[in-house]
Amino acid sequence: MKGLSDYKSIIEGELKSRLNSIKDKTEEKLFSAMEYALMGGGKRVRPTLMLLSAETIGMPHGRVLPLAAALECIHTYSLIHDDLPCMDNDDYRRGAPTVHKAYSEATAVLAGDGLLNFAFEIMLSACLNDPALLSAAKQIAEAAGATGMAGGQAMDISKTQYTESEMLNMYSLKTGALIKAAICAPYIAAASPNLGKMTKLAGRIGLVFQLVDDILDYKAGQDKDKLTFVTLFGEEKAGAMVCEANREIKALSEEMGIVDTRFYEYAEALSHRLT
Numbered sequence: 001m002k003g004l005s006d007y008k009s010i011i012e013g014e015l016k017s018r019l020n021s022i023k024d025k026t027e028e029k030l031f032s033a034m035e036y037a038l039m040g041g042g043k044r045v046r047p048t049l050m051l052l053s054a055e056t057i058g059m060p061h062g063r064v065l066p067l068a069a070a071l072e073c074i075h076t077y078s079l080i081h082d083d084l085p086c087m088d089n090d091d092y093r094r095g096a097p098t099v100h101k102a103y104s105e106a107t108a109v110l111a112g113d114g115l116l117n118f119a120f121e122i123m124l125s126a127c128l129n130d131p132a133l134l135s136a137a138k139q140i141a142e143a144a145g146a147t148g149m150a151g152g153q154a155m156d157i158s159k160t161q162y163t164e165s166e167m168l169n170m171y172s173l174k175t176g177a178l179i180k181a182a183i184c185a186p187y188i189a190a191a192s193p194n195l196g197k198m199t200k201l202a203g204r205i206g207l208v209f210q211l212v213d214d215i216l217d218y219k220a221g222q223d224k225d226k227l228t229f230v231t232l233f234g235e236e237k238a239g240a241m242v243c244e245a246n247r248e249i250k251a252l253s254e255e256m257g258i259v260d261t262r263f264y265e266y267a268e269a270l271s272h273r274l275t
Helices: 003-021 028-038 046-058 061-082 106-128 131-144 149-158 164-174 176-189 195-219 229-233 235-256 262-274
Strands: none
Touching: 003 028, 003 061, 003 262, 028 061, 028 106, 028 195, 028 229, 046 061, 046 176, 046 262, 061 106, 061 131, 061 149, 106 131, 131 149, 131 176, 149 164, 149 176, 164 176, 164 195, 164 229, 176 195, 176 262, 195 229, 195 235, 195 262, 229 235, 235 262
16 A cells, blocks of 8 residues: 555656656756746645545546646646745745745746646646546636636735635635645546535635644744734634534545545644644
């Protein structure tokens, strides 16, 4: 049986292979910046969730691996742009200079653009070979765009105050949409009758992931001057919401018969970062 680290190796092997396929056709500095961002570490949470979700319905990894790689390209592009001076203005990510610091702001913008469009190239190629993936690819595109991650980011930079429901809605778009798309992609491609239940479960996993991040950042003394659920509504309330969401995740997983899977184990691990 694979260990969880093996999934990361599978994903990073696919990402490296995909990058190598365009190396000779891409301007040298642009390729370097794209590679720097994409292969510069990270937990690969979203593509790992996709592969583990596929296992719960007996779908081979290889069938959704191109979508998993594309999803990680989209996530990485979003981090590059999020770090820019016009957004969060961060100098470091994962202990290394951000792309606009290691290269330039213009190169960072282009590297993000390059990765986003590369993601669609990967997905469209996969859909040509396996048309059943098209609806899943469409879901990923929606999750990345104005009605998903980009829309949530727009809310995040424009609002100066939130109600609790507004904050949770922003989280569901900015963070939750791509996580939900990752988890649901295999179920969409397989036209699984459990898609509705998995969609609900995926939404709870996305919420837990963001709230746990907020709590950990707050405990570490980070983001205390930013608007997060913890800074606005308190660590205790955020922790209570995590516990409630975890109960829902377990109940849904039991109902779907996937509580003894690597998928459920990984979902639990994302929450247990608090302990």
